[in-house]
Amino acid sequence: MSLRKICSLALTSLLLMSATFAQPHAPDTLWTRDYSDSARHFCPNAAMATADGGFALAGTWGDYSWANNDCGVLKMDASGSVQWRHRFGLPEVQDYAWDGLQTRDGGFFLAGYSAAADSAVSGLVAVKYDSEGDSLWSLPVRPEGAVPMMQAVTEDYEGNLVMGGVMDGNTAIVWVTSSGSLLRYRSYAPFPANFRVHGICQTAGHGIVLVGDMMTMDSSIVTIHGGAMCVDSAGNLLWTRWFPEQPADSNMAFWSVIPLTDGSVAVSATRYGSPSARYSLLLFDAQGDLLWMRAPDLPFIPFFNTSVCLVADFPEQGFVLAAPAYDPNVGNYCNIMFKLNSQGDLMWWYSYPRGLPENVRSRSLAVAPGGGYVWALYDNTFFTVVRLGPDTSESAVQQPLTPRGFSLTQNYPNPFNPTTEITFELPRAANTTLKVYDVMGREVTELLNGHLSVGEHRLTFDASDLPSGVYFYRLQAGTETQTRKMLLLK
Numbered sequence: 001m002s003l004r005k006i007c008s009l010a011l012t013s014l015l016l017m018s019a020t021f022a023q024p025h026a027p028d029t030l031w032t033r034d035y036s037d038s039a040r041h042f043c044p045n046a047a048m049a050t051a052d053g054g055f056a057l058a059g060t061w062g063d064y065s066w067a068n069n070d071c072g073v074l075k076m077d078a079s080g081s082v083q084w085r086h087r088f089g090l091p092e093v094q095d096y097a098w099d100g101l102q103t104r105d106g107g108f109f110l111a112g113y114s115a116a117a118d119s120a121v122s123g124l125v126a127v128k129y130d131s132e133g134d135s136l137w138s139l140p141v142r143p144e145g146a147v148p149m150m151q152a153v154t155e156d157y158e159g160n161l162v163m164g165g166v167m168d169g170n171t172a173i174v175w176v177t178s179s180g181s182l183l184r185y186r187s188y189a190p191f192p193a194n195f196r197v198h199g200i201c202q203t204a205g206h207g208i209v210l211v212g213d214m215m216t217m218d219s220s221i222v223t224i225h226g227g228a229m230c231v232d233s234a235g236n237l238l239w240t241r242w243f244p245e246q247p248a249d250s251n252m253a254f255w256s257v258i259p260l261t262d263g264s265v266a267v268s269a270t271r272y273g274s275p276s277a278r279y280s281l282l283l284f285d286a287q288g289d290l291l292w293m294r295a296p297d298l299p300f301i302p303f304f305n306t307s308v309c310l311v312a313d314f315p316e317q318g319f320v321l322a323a324p325a326y327d328p329n330v331g332n333y334c335n336i337m338f339k340l341n342s343q344g345d346l347m348w349w350y351s352y353p354r355g356l357p358e359n360v361r362s363r364s365l366a367v368a369p370g371g372g373y374v375w376a377l378y379d380n381t382f383f384t385v386v387r388l389g390p391d392t393s394e395s396a397v398q399q400p401l402t403p404r405g406f407s408l409t410q411n412y413p414n415p416f417n418p419t420t421e422i423t424f425e426l427p428r429a430a431n432t433t434l435k436v437y438d439v440m441g442r443e444v445t446e447l448l449n450g451h452l453s454v455g456e457h458r459l460t461f462d463a464s465d466l467p468s469g470v471y472f473y474r475l476q477a478g479t480e481t482q483t484r485k486m487l488l489l490k
Helices: 003-021 391-399
Strands: 029-034 042-049 055-061 070-076 082-087 094-102 108-115 121-129 137-138 148-155 161-165 170-174 183-187 195-202 208-218 219-229 237-243 252-259 265-271 278-284 290-294 309-311 319-327 332-342 346-350 362-365 373-379 382-389 421-427 432-436 443-452 455-462 469-477 480-488
Touching: 029 219, 042 070, 042 373, 042 382, 055 108, 055 362, 070 108, 070 121, 082 121, 082 137, 094 121, 108 161, 121 161, 148 170, 161 195, 161 208, 170 195, 170 208, 183 219, 195 278, 219 265, 265 319, 278 319, 290 319, 309 362, 332 362, 421 432, 421 469, 443 455, 443 469
Parallel strands: 042 094, 042 362, 070 094, 094 148, 121 148, 148 195, 195 252, 219 252
Antiparallel strands: 029 382, 042 055, 055 070, 055 094, 070 082, 094 108, 108 121, 108 148, 121 137, 148 161, 161 170, 170 183, 195 208, 208 219, 208 252, 219 237, 252 265, 265 278, 278 290, 309 319, 319 332, 319 362, 332 346, 362 373, 373 382, 421 455, 432 443, 432 469, 469 480
16 A cells, blocks of 8 residues: 555544544624613514524513513614614503514514503414514404413414414414414313413424423422423324423423424423422424433523523534523523533533623524524613524534435535525435425425435425525435535525
């Protein structure tokens, strides 16, 4: 063997070892924006990346004095500058938006509830905006006199808006069409009246999963159980799960849920009870069976009864969680973000910043266009958005080490409008699929499904019917899988 070939093999081995053992680190802070003056008293309950490369926050405007509370949207460009803001309020009631999303047509949808001056919930608030923040329709809903209180929203495969919450004391799901018509609603008795809904998602199997918790008190002892339920597209109950199942186990609250491409779901949670208090991630399969639970060893103490944000740039790249915490090493409060890989192992953590007032909470988190994260922190007098760049683990997973000959190249052109070419190579003949997903993990289209021969293959993806935004294309051939990201800009 020649010296040149020996050196080449040694260099290849070194590169493979470096790629395998390189440790990812927390992302860099690209910028922070303080909106405490310009957007005072805006509570951002949902963050989202927008199709134009910017961001939007959905939440509640007001001073919480029962005098002037409205739901609304705050739209920012890629640098964090405010482009527009919009408030929506019904007369003589206080309106609260607990969740929001950007719809397929580029607009925005908010879900929440209205309350009268005596704090009694009086109806559902559902508001649809166009991409410029102009209100298209609003839907104060009281089906057959019932009083719904919606706390989470998702969009199903048909483009309907699906809200989860409580209606007359029962856990409920409400479906609304994209044009603002009430489609159907269902209430579910398996969950008790004190069940609180925190998250909802559309699964890859066309079901709807809803998560939350139940809090009870007996002899001054507080017990919390996380709960999850799944219904089919018509609202028929498929399964329910409680966790922990035994009252003697540690308390646990479920907060956010996101879908995975195989029909399973990931759920963020808080496990309470000293010394076992931990922020956790659970993975349930399509039948609701627990696959695994991870509770990373972080140098922070979880807050009681505060939400844990959960996002995934793509599940194969791991999961990012964010929540408020207490740092016992310095005796002060902070907000933390941490990443787990696809198996639930801790990759990095990040805190911002120590020394915040106790009530400043991590309110919402979103994956940013091009990688990285947008993180909103808030209390009544403090409102800041932090823009974090991509972490090193993203590139490591986007281009995994795969057998020689199996490759999925970056689409070209990228960004594109409306067509782009995708090329891949197979080392052997195999049953092959190539699918496209949106940022919520929902399958958009299947480009290929069949038996292919060995060698290079290429095809054109036409996104004429899709809105601008980030998409993922996933190649699976036999047991090998690879995923890449692409950006549609119209």
